[in-house]
Amino acid sequence: MFALVDCNNFYASCERLFRPDLRGQPIVVLSSGDGCVIARSNEAKALGIVMGEPYFKIKPLCHTQKVHIFSSNFTLYRDLSQRVMSIIEQAWAHTEIYSIDEAFLDLSTMEPILQEVFCQDLQKNILKCTGIPVSIGLGRSKTLAKISNFVAKRELKIPVFNIDNHLDWLKRIDVGEVWGIGRQWRKKLTCQGICTAYDLTQVDVHQLRRQFNVAVMWTALELKGISCLQLSDDTAPRKTILSSRSFSTMQTEFESLAQAVSMHSHIAYEKLREQGSLTHCVCVFLRTNRFREDLPQYEQSGSIRLIMPTDDVRLITQHAKACLRAIYKPGYSYKKAGVWLTELSDKSGYQFDLFQARCEEKLKTSANFLKVLDKINHRFGKHTLHLAALGFNNTWDAQFQFKSPAYTTRWTELPSVCNGT
DNA sequence: TCTGGGGTCCTAGGACCC
DNA sequence: TCTGGGGTCCTAGGACCC
Numbered sequence: 302m303f304a305l306v307d308c309n310n311f312y313a314s315c316e317r318l319f320r321p322d323l324r325g326q327p328i329v330v331l332s333s334g335d336g337c338v339i340a341r342s343n344e345a346k347a348l349g350i351v352m353g354e355p356y357f358k359i360k361p362l363c364h365t366q367k368v369h370i371f372s373s374n375f376t377l378y379r380d381l382s383q384r385v386m387s388i389i390e391q392a393w394a395h396t397e398i399y400s401i402d403e404a405f406l407d408l409s410t411m412e413p414i415l416q417e418v419f420c421q422d423l424q425k426n427i428l429k430c431t432g433i434p435v436s437i438g439l440g441r442s443k444t445l446a447k448i449s450n451f452v453a454k455r456e457l458k459i460p461v462f463n464i465d466n467h468l469d470w471l472k473r474i475d476v477g478e479v480w481g482i483g484r485q486w487r488k489k490l491t492c493q494g495i496c497t498a499y500d501l502t503q504v505d506v507h508q509l510r511r512q513f514n515v516a517v518m519w520t521a522l523e524l525k526g527i528s529c530l531q532l533s534d535d536t537a538p539r540k541t542i543l544s545s546r547s548f549s550t551m552q553t554e555f556e557s558l559a560q561a562v563s564m565h566s567h568i569a570y571e572k573l574r575e576q577g578s579l580t581h582c583v584c585v586f587l588r589t590n591r592f593r594e595d596l597p598q599y600e601q602s603g604s605i606r607l608i609m610p611t612d613d614v615r616l617i618t619q620h621a622k623a624c625l626r627a628i629y630k631p632g633y634s635y636k637k638a639g640v641w642l643t644e645l646s647d648k649s650g651y652q653f654d655l656f657q658a659r660c661e662e663k664l665k666t667s668a669n670f671l672k673v674l675d676k677i678n679h680r681f682g683k684h685t686l687h688l689a690a691l692g693f694n695n696t697w698d699a700q701f702q703f704k705s706p707a708y709t710t711r712w713t714e715l716p717s718v719c720n721g722t
Numbered sequence: 723t724c725t726g727g728g729g730t731c732c733t734a735g736g737a738c739c740c
Numbered sequence: 741t742c743t744g745g746g747g748t749c750c751t752a753g754g755a756c757c758c
Contacts, residue, residue, distance in 0.1 A: 332726035339726070357724040373726085400758045483756050514732055516756075543728055592725055639727090699726090730757075739748075 302413065302439055302465070303528070304406040304420055305446040306389055306427075308382075309434045309454065311402035312340035315381050316371045318432045319708045319716050327368040331356050334547050334699030335372055372701035380709045384431045392423050397532040405443055407532050417463055424460045439463035443530045444523035447480040448498060471499035471524065481520040486513060498524055538576040538645065544568035545639020548697045551590060552635045557697050558587060559622055563690035564698070565640035566621045570614040571683070573642060574675060579610035579651070581644035583617055585624035590636035601628040602641075608654050610646055613667045614674070617642070618690055 308314060312330040317323050327344035331337065338354045348366055350359055356370075363370060382401045390396050395407040408416050420437040427435050437460065438450025445464055452470050453462035464470055477487035479498050489512075495501055502524045510518040519529040544565040552558055562585055573580060586602035603624040611617065621640050646652075677686045684691075706714035 334726070336724080336726050353726090355725040360724085403758080481756065485755060514755080516732070539729075541729075545727065547726070590725090637726095728758085730755105732755080733753090735751090737748100737750080740746090 302408045302411075302416055302441060303443050303446040304408055304416070305399075305438045305440075305443070305450045306404045306406065306423070306435050307438070307450050307454070308385060308402035309436055310340055310342050311382075311433070312371075312373065312378055313342040313345070314433050315378050316369075316374070316705055317342065318381070319705070320369075323369055327366060328371065329359075329363065329368055330371045330373055331703070332373060333701075334549060335370075335702055336547065339373065370703045372704040374701075374705050374707070376707045376710050377705065381431065381433060385427055385433055385435070388427050388430055389423065392426070393419075395532065397535065405446065405532055408439070417461060420461045435460070437461045439465065441465060441526040442523035442528040444480050444520055445526065448474060448478070448524075451478060468526075471502065472497055474498040476501055479520060479524065481516055486517060489513070538578055538647070539572075540643075540645060542569050542572045542578075542580070542642040542645065543639060544572070545586070545637060545641075546699050547637045548635065549700050550697065552697050553631070553633065555625075555629050555631070557692075557695075558629060558635060558638055559625060560690065560692035560695060561638045561697060562621050562625045562640060563618050563688060563692075564695070565638065566618040567614060567684075567687055567691060569640045569642050570612065570617050571678075573612050573617075573645070574671070577648050578645040579612050579648055580607070580617065580642040581610045581646060582606050582642070583620040583624060584641040584643060585621050585628065585638070586641065587625070587628065587635050587638040589633050593634075593636075596634055597632075599630060599633045601630075603628040604641075604643075606644075609652070610644075611667075612648070613671060614688065618688055622690070 313328045316328055316330060325344065326342070327348055328342040329338050329345050329350060330340035332339045335356055337356065338350060338352060338359070341350055341352070345368055348362065348368065350362070350368070362368070378401060386398050386404060389404050389406070393406050393408070395410070397405045399405055408419070411419065416439060420439060424435055424437050427433060436450055436454040438446045438448065438453050439462070440446040440449045448470070449462050449464035451474070452464060453459050474497055476482055476490050476495055476497055477484070479501065482490070490496070490501070495504060501521050504521060506518045506521050509521050522529050546565070548561065552561070582604055584602060584604035586600070588600035589596060589598050591598065605620045605624055607620065625638075674686055678684070706716070708714060708716050
């Protein structure tokens with residue numbers, strides 16, 4: 302048996318945690334640059350605000366209905382996520398942290414009779430210790446646990462549900478709600494009359510393998526209660542690292558794009574160092590605003606493959622700017638740029654170039670420099686020390702107009718408790 | 723006027739090898 | 741006119757997830 306713990310309206314719940322005055326009020330959390338809706342409280346859902354909707358389209362509704370708007374505050378969400386996850390891991394060792402707000406538990410070694418009670422206790426404990434409400438679904442496979450969670454949250458509105466003796470629910474679940482069936486597969490399946498999760502269990506799995514792919518076949522097997530996906534004990538480092546963002550206003554000049562690309566190089570560098578990897582390939586992309594059909598469109602990417610892998614922010618930035626130079630075309634209004642590091646390798650397996658003199662001295666100097674850079678930024682705040690290439694007073698960077706304080710991670714932004722006097 | 727960011731995996735096809 | 745069989749690796753593109 303598997304259990305899926307899923308935080309309810311996670312980002313909205315995080316925001317409400319430090320704003321008890323917002324209990325029962327509609328809350329919406331926006332994506333980077335206050336672009337789209339990425340989380341909604343139940344009250345906001347009830348107003349018909351849908352996921353992914355651009356903010357400007359719902360602005361009047363938010364105003365008349367007094368919806369509380371928040372910019373995304375990932376520092377806060379990450380911190381609260383870690384608290385929730387640590388409680389889960391303390392309660393049960395065989396756990397996979399699947400996303401910022403979800404964890405799978407493999408309960409197969411627990412007495413079946415204890416499983417539901419265990420989940421009910423866990424749900425109460427998480428709420429008590431963190432203030433974050435969660436729902437827990439149980440099932441014979443990860444996919445069934447997912448569906449079970451969906452039923453608990455959306456249909457029955459109860460904290461814990463075990464679908465094992467209630468598989469009739471599959472007949473009422475749209476096939477597009479099944480984990481692993483996205484928009485394209487849903488379209489293709491419904492064309493063939495496969496409209497519900499139950500329908501999918503009735504199709505020959507080899508036919509699914511042929512017509513779709515092996516993942517869809519596994520999904521169908523999992524719905525039948527045949528577990529194909531085990532917990533992934535994934536402490537493995539990322540295989541690619543990306544930093545990208547839309548601009549607050551469209552940019553035309555090379556210089557501001559170069560600043561943005563330098564900033565993304567810096568962010569990507571920090572992520573790279575954090576997991577102790579080196580990059581072999583630096584890729585840069587930029588694109589115009591695809592929603593502005595009245596403007597000429599351009600989208601391009603370029604990459605540089607390094608002879609020797611690096612984690613030096615100076616080299617990464619230098620190569621990223623060279624990529625940008627190669628793809629930049631004047632005369633366009635750019636909306637977004639990013640830096641993508643691929644072909645990552647572990648620092649311990651450093652491969653020297655056969656045809657160049659070994660340059661240990663140079664590497665040592667670089668390592669020392671980076672160590673100091675990291676140390677200073679760790680102690681005094683993320684962007685205390687950075688390359689001048691990032692520029693100052695960036696007007697192009699995304700705005701977070703409705704951002705809440707870093708309540709739990711910054712001394713100066715701790716919530717204050719007022720005694721009313 | 724205003725439309726997110728960051729990942730993974732699978733597959734088909736092409737290039738190459740003997 | 742007729743031209744094998746059995747592999748591996750790489751890449752781009754497409755699907756999915758949160």
